Amino acid sequence: MKIFIDTANLDKIREVNSWGILDGVTTNPSLVAKENTDFETLVGEICGIVDGPISAEVMSVTAPEMVAEARKLAAINKNVVIKVPMTEEGLKATKALADEGIRVNMTLVFSAAQALLACKAGARYISPFVGRFDDVGEDGMRLISEIMDILDSYDFETEVIVASIRHPIHVTQAARMGAHIATIPYDVLKKMFNHPLTDIGIKRFQDDWAKVPKK
Ligand code: G3P
Numbered sequence: 001m002k003i004f005i006d007t008a009n010l011d012k013i014r015e016v017n018s019w020g021i022l023d024g025v026t027t028n029p030s031l032v033a034k035e036n037t038d039f040e041t042l043v044g045e046i047c048g049i050v051d052g053p054i055s056a057e058v059m060s061v062t063a064p065e066m067v068a069e070a071r072k073l074a075a076i077n078k079n080v081v082i083k084v085p086m087t088e089e090g091l092k093a094t095k096a097l098a099d100e101g102i103r104v105n106m107t108l109v110f111s112a113a114q115a116l117l118a119c120k121a122g123a124r125y126i127s128p129f130v131g132r133f134d135d136v137g138e139d140g141m142r143l144i145s146e147i148m149d150i151l152d153s154y155d156f157e158t159e160v161i162v163a164s165i166r167h168p169i170h171v172t173q174a175a176r177m178g179a180h181i182a183t184i185p186y187d188v189l190k191k192m193f194n195h196p197l198t199d200i201g202i203k204r205f206q207d208d209w210a211k212v213p214k215k
Pocket of ligand 1 (some may be wrong): 183
């Protein structure tokens with residue numbers, strides 16, 4: 001499973017990229033709003049750090065406007081993927097962009113039916129939001145399972161990005177279901193990295209090693 005970071009913060013992207021496990025980056029308008037840089041400059045800087053798909057979201061509402069906005073973002077770097085919301089206009093834009101060879105990450109997916117339509121429109125990626133689905137009393141990981149069942153039955157080239165991840169169990173469940181990608185917030189990545197028993201084990205080995213006679 002590929003690991004993306006879900007942030008627009010350059011320091012966090014640099015830090016996680018240094019671990020050697022980072023395959024891409026997803027941003028969204030709320031994440032971009034936390035940074036003090038204009039959007040296009042920020043996307044360009046992220047592309048300079050990570051050599052993988054970098055998702056940047058269009059904010060237009062109509063398909064022709066989405067396509068025009070997407071073309072500008074895609075021109076920033078070959079790795080830019082256009083995030084398009086799951087709407088009727090978004091589907092039209094996805095089809096048009098896919099026909100031009102511009103990769104789309106269809107976002108705000110909350111049902112298997114939406115996922116199927118996104119695949120049919122030619123979305124290269126779909127982003128079901130598991131945490132936000134859990135928040136309203138639904139089962140986000142069950143949604144991933146349903147979508148993976150559909151993808152396993154056909155030859156769509158679409159990859160599933162499990163998004164809106166809240167904790168490491170979401171990540172391991174996604175991997176067990178064969179999801180292609182998890183986009184993970186920085187704090188969850190750190191939780192995956194750390195374990196108290198690892199820290200205790202290191203301290204015990206260090207303490208015992210200090211008792212070993214040295215030449
Ligand atoms: O970037 C899309 C998605 O991962 C947002 O997550 O935490 O705002 O529900 P969240």
